[in-house]
Amino acid sequence: MKKLTILVLRSFAGPLLLTFLISLFVLLMQFLWKYIDDLVGKGLDWMIIGKLMVYVSITIVPLALPLSILLSSIMTFGNMAEHFEITACKSAGMSLQRIMRPLIVTAILICITAFYFSNIILPMANLKMNALLYDVRQQKPALYIKEGVFYNGIDGYSIKIGKKDSDGKTLHNIMIYDHRENRGNTNLVMAESGSMVMSEDERFLILTLLNGTSYEERQSSPGKNNKPLMRSEFEEQVVRFDLSSFTMTRTNEQLFKDNYQMLNLKQLTLAADSIEKRLDQKKEDLFHRAKINYSILPDSTNKTLTHREVKLQETGIIMNFPQDKRAMIINSALLSARNMKSITDDIITDLDGKSRVLAKHRIEWHRKFTLSFACLILFFIGAPLGAIIRKGGLGLPVVVSIVLFVCYHVISISAEKFAREGVISPFEGMWMSSFVLLPVGIFLTYKATTDSALFDKDAYTRFFKKFSRKQKPI
Numbered sequence: 001m002k003k004l005t006i007l008v009l010r011s012f013a014g015p016l017l018l019t020f021l022i023s024l025f026v027l028l029m030q031f032l033w034k035y036i037d038d039l040v041g042k043g044l045d046w047m048i049i050g051k052l053m054v055y056v057s058i059t060i061v062p063l064a065l066p067l068s069i070l071l072s073s074i075m076t077f078g079n080m081a082e083h084f085e086i087t088a089c090k091s092a093g094m095s096l097q098r099i100m101r102p103l104i105v106t107a108i109l110i111c112i113t114a115f116y117f118s119n120i121i122l123p124m125a126n127l128k129m130n131a132l133l134y135d136v137r138q139q140k141p142a143l144y145i146k147e148g149v150f151y152n153g154i155d156g157y158s159i160k161i162g163k164k165d166s167d168g169k170t171l172h173n174i175m176i177y178d179h180r181e182n183r184g185n186t187n188l189v190m191a192e193s194g195s196m197v198m199s200e201d202e203r204f205l206i207l208t209l210l211n212g213t214s215y216e217e218r219q220s221s222p223g224k225n226n227k228p229l230m231r232s233e234f235e236e237q238v239v240r241f242d243l244s245s246f247t248m249t250r251t252n253e254q255l256f257k258d259n260y261q262m263l264n265l266k267q268l269t270l271a272a273d274s275i276e277k278r279l280d281q282k283k284e285d286l287f288h289r290a291k292i293n294y295s296i297l298p299d300s301t302n303k304t305l306t307h308r309e310v311k312l313q314e315t316g317i318i319m320n321f322p323q324d325k326r327a328m329i330i331n332s333a334l335l336s337a338r339n340m341k342s343i344t345d346d347i348i349t350d351l352d353g354k355s356r357v358l359a360k361h362r363i364e365w366h367r368k369f370t371l372s373f374a375c376l377i378l379f380f381i382g383a384p385l386g387a388i389i390r391k392g393g394l395g396l397p398v399v400v401s402i403v404l405f406v407c408y409h410v411i412s413i414s415a416e417k418f419a420r421e422g423v424i425s426p427f428e429g430m431w432m433s434s435f436v437l438l439p440v441g442i443f444l445t446y447k448a449t450t451d452s453a454l455f456d457k458d459a460y461t462r463f464f465k466k467f468s469r470k471q472k473p474i
Contacts, residue, residue: 004089005102008076012103015075020068027060028053038137052136055129058121062367065114066374066408071401073103073382074389081390096449100383107379111372118368119264127262131253145196154205154241156180169195174209176239186217189239205241212237260357260364272361279354286347355422362426363419370430374408377434380441384448408433 032039039049080086080099089099145151150160157180162173171194178187191212199206214237216230256262263271381404389396412433419429 004094004099007085008080008099008102009106011079012072012076012106015072016068019071019075020064023064023067024057024060027063028057031056031060035133035137038133044136048132048136052129052132055125055132058125059129061117062114062122062371063409065110065371066378067401067405069107069110069375070378070382070405071398073379074386074401076103077383077386078389078391078396079386081387086387096384096387103379103383107376111376114375115368115372118371123262123264126259127253127256130259130261131251131256134256135251154243157241169197171196171207174207174212176207183219188215189213189237190215191237203243205243207239207241209234209237209239211235260361263361263364265365265368268361268365272358272365275354275358275361279351279358282347282351282354286344286351356420359420359422359426363416363430366426366430370412370434373431373434374437377437377441378404378408380445381437384441384444387448388444408437411436 077086077100086096086099090096145159145161145164147161147164150158152158156178158177160175161171162175164171172192174189174191174194176189177185178189179185181187189209189212191209193211194207194209196208197206198204211234213231213233218228218230258271260268260271382401385400389400412430415424415429415432417429418424419426424432
């Protein structure tokens with residue numbers, strides 16, 4: 001028994017680790033492809049990129065783990081069935097459930113770990129990833145001045161270089177516009193040549209200009225329209241450009257901590273209850289406003305209408321009022337209706353926004369459990385399916401796994417979207433994929449236990465031949 005347990009666990013551990021790393025790598029490449037424009041050309045330190053990749057890898061575990069469990073379970077039992085190891089165990093009096101028992105315990109332990117991961121580790125990883133990604137996306141592109149093109153990356157300056165020597169430091173035909181005073185192109189410096197170096201702390205760009213001329217158009221004197229132009233020549237002039245805006249600054253992570261993706265179960269419950277209380281208060285305010293505007297309407301003397309007059313208004317009998325008061329009553333009623341409609345529209349818009357936020361919190365609350373449950377369901381789909389198809393390796397099991405996982409993912413994403421829009425409840429949206437796949441797992445487990453020829457084409461061929469013989473007339 002111990003040898004069988006070790007054999008099954010060893011057969012499962014290798015494919016699980018391999019498929020998990022492959023899934024993680026594919027999803028990580030998808031993230032890089034999505035944000036490649038925000039990462040390239042900004043001179044980011046490798047430490048920053050490394051941290052971002054680690055955080056992203058943690059956040060995509062909820063996608064990679066179910067797929068790897070499904071694929072590895074199919075591969076494990078497919079290999080065992082293909083090499084008649086399952087047949088040998090059954091001939092020794094062991095049931096499929098007994099063979100699966102070590103992996104069932106392993107799957108349950110993985111589910112418990114996945115729940116802890118979703119509730120504790122994932123919120124912290126989301127917080128750090130989103131804060132770091134925000135800083136990276138706000139980072140300016142690295143300093144790179146091309147020949148013959150105006151460079152506007154340095155605040156307050158527009159620089160153009162005619163030619164740059166191969167050493168990357170010696171420059172020719174330099175033109176610099178100074179826009180720090182926001183008065184347009186009124187300050188220009190031109191030089192025949194120069195050199196460009198960075199300061200030791202890389203906080204300043206030092207540009208030494210040789211044989212140049214500076215032009216400055218001054219503001220006109222009060223009461224005069226003339227704008228004096230000052231022109232001066234120089235043999236050497238040093239210009240220092242502040243590069244502090246190119247230094248990456250880290251945003252305080254506490255600014256992101258209230259997002260629903262950064263909260264654990266307890267925090268999500270408290271946040272959702274708080275939002276729900278504000279929703280109830282808004283609804284109560286709306287009802288109170290509607291009640292006041294309906295029951296208290298100004299009459300010709302700006303007093304509260306009597307019950308008989310309200311009844312007349314309810315039946316629309318305006319003819320019972322004096323002729324000279326009807327226009328004022330109608331205008332007052334229209335004004336009150338417009339005000340009420342405007343207030344109602346604002347409150348409804350606010351209610352709709354808060355309802356969507358509440359739905360996101362409820363969805364995230366259920367997500368803490370659905371990851372663990374999905375891992376267990378996909379195991380009970382993959383293990384019996386591998387025993388039925390009797391194929392191991394990375395061929396047919398990969399195809400079947402991808403098809404099943406795509407179905408699971410499409411159902412999950414679609415149902416979650418419906419829950420976000422309020423079409424269905426968050427509970428239904430987050431558990432729909434599990435409820436759909438649970439009968440599939442039960443069915444496949446039953447078929448594998450009874451040695452069903454579910455994927456045996458010869459069995460279907462014999463069935464159709466037998467059916468066709470019954471249809472032939474005697």
